[in-house]
Amino acid sequence: MGASSPEYRWLWPSALAADPAGPLAARRSTRDWAVDSLCFLLAIAFTAWIVVELLDPASETAKTWGTTPIWLTAVDAVASTIAAIGLWWRRRFLTALAVYSLLLTTFSMASALTQLIVVFTVGVHRRFAVLAGYTALVIAANAVFAVARPEGGLGYWEAFGWGAAINVVAALWAMIIRGRRQLIVTWRDRAERAESEQRLRVAQARVLERTRIAREMHDVLAHRISLLSLHAGALEFRPGAPPEEIAGAAAVVRSSAHQALQDLRVVIGVLRTGQPEDEQTPERPQPTLSALPTLADESRSAGNRVRLQINADPESVPAATGRAAYRIVQEGLTNARKHAHGAAVRVVVDGEPGEGLSIEVRNPMPVTVPARPIPGTGMGLIGLAERALLAGGRLDHGRVDDDFVLTAWLPWPP
Structure with missing residues (x-):
């Protein structure tokens, strides 16, 4: 009334x-x-x-x-x-x-x-x-x-x-x-x-978590699908390759497709329904700096010449900083495969406690545009900049002389 x-x-x-x-x-x-x-x-x-x-x-x-x-x-x-x-x-x-x-x-x-x-x-x-x-x-x-x-x-x-x-x-x-x-x-x-207010905070937390998962989906799937595209292209343009090479490329395609489907199934399931907190399964460990050599090997198998230099102890880097650094390097290598396939890529990770962690991914600018470029969303670098900002750091990218350089700095508390 x-x-x-x-x-x-x-x-x-x-x-x-x-x-x-x-x-x-x-x-x-x-x-x-x-x-x-x-x-x-x-x-x-x-x-x-x-x-x-x-x-x-x-x-x-x-x-x-x-x-x-x-x-x-x-x-x-x-x-x-x-x-x-x-x-x-x-x-x-x-x-x-x-x-x-x-x-x-x-x-x-x-x-x-x-x-x-x-x-x-x-x-x-x-x-x-x-x-x-x-x-x-x-x-x-x-x-x-x-x-x-x-x-x-x-x-x-x-x-x-x-x-x-x-x-x-x-x-x-x-x-x-x-x-x-x-x-x-x-x-x-x-x-x-x-x-x-508690319900609102829970809803906001779920939205933020789903947004984070969507960013992870972009980072992971872009890497997997770029490998698929490159190896599938090799099979298409080299039908007369030796059976060993064809079998190796097909194995990489099958493995990458299987991993991509698993990641996609998990992400889509969470984004579609979401699980209550008491029913959530433990989250899989996210890769950090210690996984960079494996990442570099995957890029080498796709045709890029990767030179990886890590001047920091991966075990002493904070987990959040290590995850962000891994995703930045992963996106840098993915972009290099898309836009400068076969070029030499130099990755340098350097830092100390109290000074921060510096990351540089450098590759030559492509001379010609590929006949069949790998499609992308164009949001990778934007997502990386947001990830670095949320971690308390910064990210820059652009052309330096004849190279494309991606640099980032992340905090590393003493």
Whole structure:
């Protein structure tokens, strides 16, 4: 329900503000049924008891308050009964019930308990400003009641003080209940917000992880497929090669295709469905600097002349830095096979703890464009630059004299 609902139209315009502690539900809960029934029964019982006491001249109430005219007792009984019945709908029609009870307070004795329940309800379901204003009006009505129906044995100020104190106690009790409800609502909102933020963080982590896997897919598959293309091309253009060479090239094609399919199956499976954290299989070890000689041998078998020089201890390089360095060298060799097939490629990896790890991949610029160039996405170097940036390093590439040079620097903490 919004702030413009009828139950929010209170004694003055400022009371129309939304109240997070006391929105009135369209349907009552089991607790609401129990509380409303108890309030209704107590108010009816109190009204009946006071009316019976006033009608009996020998009762203590009649002796204390003096003889009450029959007509006033009848009016009090009827009006207080209506107010007690109205408690059943006190949440939905609180404004009308509060105004009606306020008028009864000026002369009615039988509606005293009903009035306290109304004050308590206002305190629970309305803002403090509304409660304070209404309590002040009830105290003013009590001042009128103390004059209209003085209590025997008590002075005016004493009778007025007792009535005001009881209403203030009811208002304070309602404020405590309201504050507790607001605190519970705040805790619930915070818990729901924290849960929503946690779900968002999990979703973001999954997206980042899938993006990382997509980059890995590009790096791995581009390397595998470039080998496939080169060896398949050799088979196509040299049909009369010796059987040993044909068998070797076919073995490389079969092995590379098998590995590429395995990598692709894993990547596509993760990107399509994703696995819950408790069902994930252990991730395969990612290659680092120690795998560079194997990578260079694969490129040599594809026809490139690779000279690899590693001036750093691969075992002492941090795992994250080693993985990033491996992918950079892998992409550099893949580009060399695509654009300068058969050219000499020089790879230098150098670095020390505290100074960082430097990588250089250099190959001559191609003189002619291959008749059937290996297709690519054109995003390899962009992905490498992003990978180096995420690792805290940098990557540059371009033409230097007659060579194409790919250089990178990655941090290596001391």
